[in-house]
Amino acid sequence: MAVETKTITAIEVMRDAPVIPVIVLHDVKDAVPLARALVAGGIRMLEVTLRTREALECIEIIAKEVPDAVPGAGTIRSAADAQASALAGARFGVSPGYTRAVGKACHDLGLPLLPGVATGSEIMMAQEDGFTELKFFPAVQAGGIAMLKAWQGPFGDVKFCPTGGVTAANAPEFLSLANVACVGGSWIVPTDAIAAGDWVRIEALAREASQLAR
Numbered sequence: 001m002a003v004e005t006k007t008i009t010a011i012e013v014m015r016d017a018p019v020i021p022v023i024v025l026h027d028v029k030d031a032v033p034l035a036r037a038l039v040a041g042g043i044r045m046l047e048v049t050l051r052t053r054e055a056l057e058c059i060e061i062i063a064k065e066v067p068d069a070v071p072g073a074g075t076i077r078s079a080a081d082a083q084a085s086a087l088a089g090a091r092f093g094v095s096p097g098y099t100r101a102v103g104k105a106c107h108d109l110g111l112p113l114l115p116g117v118a119t120g121s122e123i124m125m126a127q128e129d130g131f132t133e134l135k136f137f138p139a140v141q142a143g144g145i146a147m148l149k150a151w152q153g154p155f156g157d158v159k160f161c162p163t164g165g166v167t168a169a170n171a172p173e174f175l176s177l178a179n180v181a182c183v184g185g186s187w188i189v190p191t192d193a194i195a196a197g198d199w200v201r202i203e204a205l206a207r208e209a210s211q212l213a214r
């Protein structure tokens with residue numbers, strides 16, 4: 001059954017599955033089979049990064065052709081990125097950092113945003129602007145589990161999606177933390193599997209990821 005479009009919120013994006021795949025697509029023809037494989041494996045929230053020229057077209061075709069998937073745009077770095085993503089049919093946005101301009105654009109567009117943060121000041125700025133579900137990026141490189149535990153005190157009302165260096169091996173420990181709602185990562189969408197069209201492998205990786213405990 002297709003996920004209702006208009007009412008999705010950032011926390012719903014985070015709670016749908018334990019893992020949000022961070023997807024890099026270079027070829028539009030891969031978008032639909034990849035999205036179908038992820039959905040078959042139990043992952044519906046799909047972050048398609050705006051790192052490639054093809055990304056917006058990929059979001060558009062997933063939105064049209066895979067009703068059970070919820071395409072989102074990653075690597076949103078400007079208001080223009082947010083606008084183009086919403087126009088293409090992205091249902092949520094993820095940014096590697098936070099600026100007021102990006103926050104305001106997403107707010108005005110009604111596009112739920114997981115803003116990227118790596119410091120207390122960035123968390124406070126995002127919170128001031130009304131965001132309480134945040135991406136911790138780059139999670140492992142910026143302090144990992146220990147950082148998230150330290151944030152539990154002053155920022156106990158924030159839920160994080162740690163992303164960057166998260167793998168099948170360390171995801172369970174991240175997911176066991178009370179302030180972690182889900183994790184993000186590229187490990188379930190390996191570049192070589194996409195290039196080879198190995199959708200069976202990606203479906204298997206998604207299935208394993210979707211069964212991780214939180």
Ligand SMILES: O=C(O)C(=O)C[C@H](O)[C@H](O)COP(=O)(O)O
Pocket residue numbers: 022049051074075076094095096137163164165166184185186187
């Ligand atoms: O492109 C973006 O907007 C990003 O924020 C970067 C990604 O989140 C990380 O590159 C994922 O990290 P890995 O799972 O270690 O590959």
